[in-house]
Amino acid sequence: MQNLLEIKDLKIKTLRNKEEVMLLDKVNLNIAPGQCLGIVGESGCGKSITANSLLKLLPYPLSVSSGNAMFKSPSLGMVDLLNLEENAMRGIRGKEIAMIFQEPMTSLDPIFTIERQMKEALEFHHPHMPENEKHERCVEVLKQVNIPRIEQTLASYPHQLSGGQLQRIMIAIALINTPALLIADEPTTALDVTIQAQILELMNNLKHEQNASVMFITHDLGVIAETSEQVAVFYSGHIVEEASAEELFYRPAHPYTEGLIRSISSLNEKGNQLYSIPGNVPPGGELKSYCRFYDRCKYAEDSCKRGLPMLVEVAPKHYCRCFRHSMEVEV
Amino acid sequence: MSDIKRITKKRKFRKDNTLYLLLRDPLGRAGFMGIALIVLLAIFAPYISNFDVAEIHSKDRLQAPNSTYWFGTDNFGRDIFSRIVYGARVSLIVGIVSVSIAAGIGFILGIISGYFEGRIETTIMMVMDVLFAFPSILLALLIVAVLGTSIVNTMIAIGIVNIPVFTRTVRASVKSIKSLDFVADAKSIGLKDRDILIRHIAPNSLASFIVQATLALSSAILTEATMSFLGLGIRPPEPSWGSMLSESRAFMELAPWMVIFPALFIILTILSFNILGDALRDVLDPKLKL
């Protein structure tokens, strides 16, 4: 296997009024070493639970109902993340796969200093590292994320720092054990544009320096365009389109992707109306058995209701799930 | 004009009825049925009881439960079943009246101190804190000692003791609701303060208020029982579950039914109110409305 991570037929379900409800439906994703895979989608599309399932962080009553995620672990060799014992997972979580969340303010503990929290991340995987080495490592990663006045920052508590600083620190903590894969779940959504620009630039630089793979989850196509080489578009619990960033933005194949891109670019054209996709975002857990974009699609025909379209290759390495490109129905 | 009746308000049975939702929940059903049972006992006491509560059967003292005396008799030969049935009246009336006193005063004080900040709030809360600082049973006993023992004074005492809890609950929810966007929105629409309080703040703080009321009902009944047990509540021969327990002290080993039955009913009532309170909290969430 060349890829660092291969997710195959991942399905996630939950319980609602004692009934099983599917939230995520047969998701297949690959991440190559050093690659940044962007996952884009709206609320309830299943993008965040995909990431959480990889580290066994699904909150009750969500659970993985089938599928596997083969990860080329530097320490354990090939493992299936979805069927890993909790003990082995602890060795991977935070060390080989690290995660950055949306809200830096709530991801850090308010009663401990930054240094204490950074060292904790280090200690768990390197219990015998001497104190001064730990300190050096903290200083080193904070330098990487461009934190000014490092010693002062290390001694501060989270409330003394700004959102942008905290998100840098979260990234530093994620990098402290030099992970092979970094999962960033909406890392810049809570930040302002000028701070977002700093963080995106930082992440792009780090990716080149460290050769780490990144899974970048966001709802913002602009952010995806700036960071990712490969993009998967999620809609209502599955992937509707996947391609390289260039291919996706210049030749979108799925009506949903096309609509999103057109509505954003129509903001730049002075006109009376914005291009808009009609209808509402389908809530999580209501997965239709025919094309899930049917009722919002401008190309929809009655025949689109015959089943779920299959994700097929419409151009080299460009996959799309739409009956306009292939008549194949998923079974 | 044809437009006149275009909007017809659909007021038929809807599934967002609070009672319907409450009874759909197994716990809510259990609590509701427990309380219904006690209420029915209280209302139909004269038809259910076999004997007069004060009627002394000197020959049948300390009888174990049998076909004549379903729950046995006490040391005077009075029928325990009849006394329990009539005792339900006392317990419920004491509970409802004292909680109404507490809830009424507490709600008003809570709304005032929550909505209008500043000196009024500080003063009200200072008085409440002082009231809170007393152990409630001690405070109730003190009030009864001053006012004299009677059923009315017991209710007043229990009512006063419970005011601070209501004030605090209502004030806390008013404060948190006041900071929500929809209150700012109501202000930006141009609503009067009074309308914001009545239409937006009060309905949204009602849930925690009602839940608090059911919990206070059970604690009021318990306080009455305790006070009667200590001899400072309901005067004999008027039956109250608490006073029955109190009188049974000396005969606990000889006639355990004298303890068991009043205790059982106190537990049943309190449990039912608590369960109902919990179920109500869930049911009053507007998100459950379909």
Add this chain to the structure above:
Amino acid sequence: MSEYLLTVKNLKTYFPIKEGLVKRTVGYVKAVEDVSFSVKQKQVYAIVGESGCGKSTAGKSIVRLIEPTAGEVIFDGKNLSSLSDEEIRLKRRDMQFIFQNPYSSLNPRMNVYQLLSEPLKTHFNLTENEMQLQILEMIDKIGITEDQLWRYPHQFSGGQKQRISIARALITKPRFVIADEPVSALDVSIQAQVLNLLINLQKEMELAMVFISHDLNVVRFISSEVAVMYLGSIMESGSTDEIYQKPLHPYSKALLDAVPNIDPLKKKRRSSLKGEVPNPANPPSGCPFSPRCSRADDICRKEKPTLSFYKGRNIACHNPLE
């Protein structure tokens, strides 16, 4: 009659910082330090800035949802700060406010009918039938059906909720509305729908609107004039097209440069802005932007530039860009 429906002059809103048992005021958070602008009839005027720049507080201070500390707001020839609470309350019929988050700005215990009838009942003496006609007319515009009138907010999607909240603000037929980030809580594919609705209603009802946003793309689309705010003050204001084409203030330029581009081939090496927004309780001396500005010199650090007319727009900068 002046051509402006709304004129804001030197608006300031300070929040006291209180400390200790006796709640002594130890300082002020200067949320809005100096804001002046004018809005014409039927015009969309945007205020753009990052979080904490005071744009939202400024919006709320204009319509006195927050009491401003100083400054004048002239609306329709009347100075709002001189009006009594009751006069302001009645004036709200003509000036409404749309909140950012429809998930929290609608009372969860009121159905759509109640939500829409409340503003009418507050400001007009209508018969039940007249009111129903107005409500029907309004829900038709926002795409809510008659059946849905009896539903509660949680039964609607985010986009529908925001439509309802727009309807609630506009049902009294105001002449002026402040929209505070009206689409930023919504999903990407829904934002365009709601913006279209807002624009159509604005044109149809001939509304003047102050549109507050952090999203520069949206601001460009919707507004004819814009004010760029930073740390409580306006840095640059003027025609939206001109500012977007050629920002004169270094901060406007930095802000525009930071917007992510959806064209992956234009992964530009941007001159990304260093540092963070300062704490408004302890602002830097001189120009508020000086600690982050590459063009800052001694004057910038000492003296706060005032907003003055320069090359067809207003700008507060000692060293404007060419």
